[in-house]
Amino acid sequence: MTTAAPTAAVSLSALLRQPVTDSDGHRMGSLADLIVRLRHDDYPLVTGLVVAVGGTRVFVSAADLAALAPDRIQLAVSTVDLREFRRREGEVLLSEDVLGHRLIDVSRAAFVKAYDIQLTPVLDGWAATGLDVHRRRWLSLGPRHAAHPPRDWKDFEPLIGHAESAQVRLATGRIPELKPAQIADIIEEANEHEQDELLAQVHEDPELEADVFEELDEDSQSELFKDRSDAEVAEVLARMQADDAADALMDLPQERRVPVLDLLPEPQRSRVHRLLGYHDLTAGGLMGTDFLALPSTATVADAFTAVRGARLVQPQALTTIYTLAPDGALEGALTLVKAVQADPGLTLAEVADLDVVVASPGDDVIDVTTRMADFNLLTMPVISEDRHILGLITVDDALEAAIPQDWSRRESNHRETGSES
CATH class of the missing domain: 2.30.30.240 (PRC-barrel domain)
Structure with a gap:
C-alpha cells in the first residue's frame, strides 16, 4: 500500500x-x-x-x-x-x-x-x-x-470516459459499493457518456444491475432499454421483482412487449403475465408476487425454517408470515418480530392475528397506501374473492406510490447544488 x-x-x-x-x-x-x-x-x-x-x-x-x-x-x-x-x-x-x-x-x-x-x-x-x-x-x-x-x-x-481503457478501469470501479437507489439517482443525473461508464460497472454484477433498474424512474429506464436488444432487456427483467418487471415491460414500445415477455424464463414469465392484467393505479398493479404463507398448523419453528430458506424472496416481503386455512384461504398474519418473541413450539394458529387488513386487486392506490399508514403496516396482502392471496404490497412500493416524484428530484438537485460550495 x-x-x-x-x-x-x-x-x-x-x-x-x-x-x-x-x-x-x-x-x-x-x-x-x-x-x-x-x-x-x-x-x-x-x-x-x-x-x-x-x-x-x-x-x-x-x-x-x-x-x-x-x-x-x-x-x-x-x-x-x-x-x-x-x-x-x-x-x-x-x-x-x-x-x-x-x-x-x-x-x-x-x-x-x-x-x-x-x-x-x-x-x-x-x-x-x-x-x-x-x-x-x-x-x-x-x-x-x-x-x-x-x-x-x-x-x-x-468517470474517465475513455472507451479504450474502460475494461481495465472496471477492476478499480467503486460504483458497486453504493446502494442501488443511489446508483439509480446518479445515472438519472448523468450525461450519455457518464451513463455508459456507470452502466458498464453495474453490468458486471447482474443482480445489482436488476436492482438498479428497479430504482430508475420510468423515463430513464425506458431510455436505457431503448438501446438494448430484446434479449438484453429480458435478461435484466428476469432478475427484477415481478411487479417492477411488469411495469418496465409496459413502458416498452408496444411492438417490443410480447417478444421480450416471450424471452423471460419461467416462472418469471408467468408472474409478469399475471400482473399485466391489473391497472397500475390499483392494488393489483402495485402488488408483487413474493410472499410467505404457511398452513396455520405449522409451528413457529417451521416458519423460521421457511424464512431462512426464502433466499429468492425480497426481504421486505418476509416481515410478515401469513397463515392459511386448509382450503388455502388467508386466515391470519404474524409479524416476524412477534414470531421471534413466541415459543417456537406453538402453532401459527395460536399466535397469529386473525384480523388481517387486506386489499382487493381493484382497490385504488391512494386508498391502499392510506390504509397501510393508518394500520402501520409493513405489508398488506391482496386477496381474491375467495380470500386466496394473489400478491403482496410492501411498504417500499406503497411509499413510492404515495410520494410525488418531484420530491426526489428536488432532493437530487439540492445535493448537486451543494456539492461545490
Whole structure:
C-alpha cells in the first residue's frame, strides 16, 4: 500500500504548461499532462509525462523524472523520443480525463467537479492522492488552501470516459459499493457518456444491475432499454421483482412487449403475465408476487425454517408470515418480530392475528397506501374473492406510490447544488 507524504504535495494546476528541462537544464518543452494508472485500493501512480515539444506531444517515462515542483520540472535524461504520444490501454490522463470533469463523491453519492489534483511523492514515484472539488479554490496554493484542503482521491470515483481503457478501469470501479437507489439517482443525473461508464460497472454484477433498474424512474429506464436488444432487456427483467418487471415491460414500445415477455424464463414469465392484467393505479398493479404463507398448523419453528430458506424472496416481503386455512384461504398474519418473541413450539394458529387488513386487486392506490399508514403496516396482502392471496404490497412500493416524484428530484438537485460550495 502506498504511503503518501502530504507535506511534499504539489497541485497539477501549478505544473501544467510549466517548462520541462533536460538533465543539463535546457528547456525541452512544457508539461501538457500527467499519465497515471489506476490501482485497486491504492492511489493512481504517475507512469509518465506528456510534454509539448513544439507542435508535438511526446511521452516521457516517469522513471526519467528527476524533479517535479511548481517552479521546476527536470528530467534525468538529455534526450527524449520525439514520436507523437499515443495513449495505451489502461492509461488515464489527469488533465484531459479528470481535471474539470465530473466525478462521483462516493460518500455522498453525488456528482462533483475536479478543480485541481494533488500529487504526492511516494515510495515508487509520484501518485495522485487528493482532489480539490471546491469551485472557489481553483489554485490550491491560494489563500483558501487552509480552509479547504484537498480531499482523499479514494473518496471519489472518476468517470474517465475513455472507451479504450474502460475494461481495465472496471477492476478499480467503486460504483458497486453504493446502494442501488443511489446508483439509480446518479445515472438519472448523468450525461450519455457518464451513463455508459456507470452502466458498464453495474453490468458486471447482474443482480445489482436488476436492482438498479428497479430504482430508475420510468423515463430513464425506458431510455436505457431503448438501446438494448430484446434479449438484453429480458435478461435484466428476469432478475427484477415481478411487479417492477411488469411495469418496465409496459413502458416498452408496444411492438417490443410480447417478444421480450416471450424471452423471460419461467416462472418469471408467468408472474409478469399475471400482473399485466391489473391497472397500475390499483392494488393489483402495485402488488408483487413474493410472499410467505404457511398452513396455520405449522409451528413457529417451521416458519423460521421457511424464512431462512426464502433466499429468492425480497426481504421486505418476509416481515410478515401469513397463515392459511386448509382450503388455502388467508386466515391470519404474524409479524416476524412477534414470531421471534413466541415459543417456537406453538402453532401459527395460536399466535397469529386473525384480523388481517387486506386489499382487493381493484382497490385504488391512494386508498391502499392510506390504509397501510393508518394500520402501520409493513405489508398488506391482496386477496381474491375467495380470500386466496394473489400478491403482496410492501411498504417500499406503497411509499413510492404515495410520494410525488418531484420530491426526489428536488432532493437530487439540492445535493448537486451543494456539492461545490
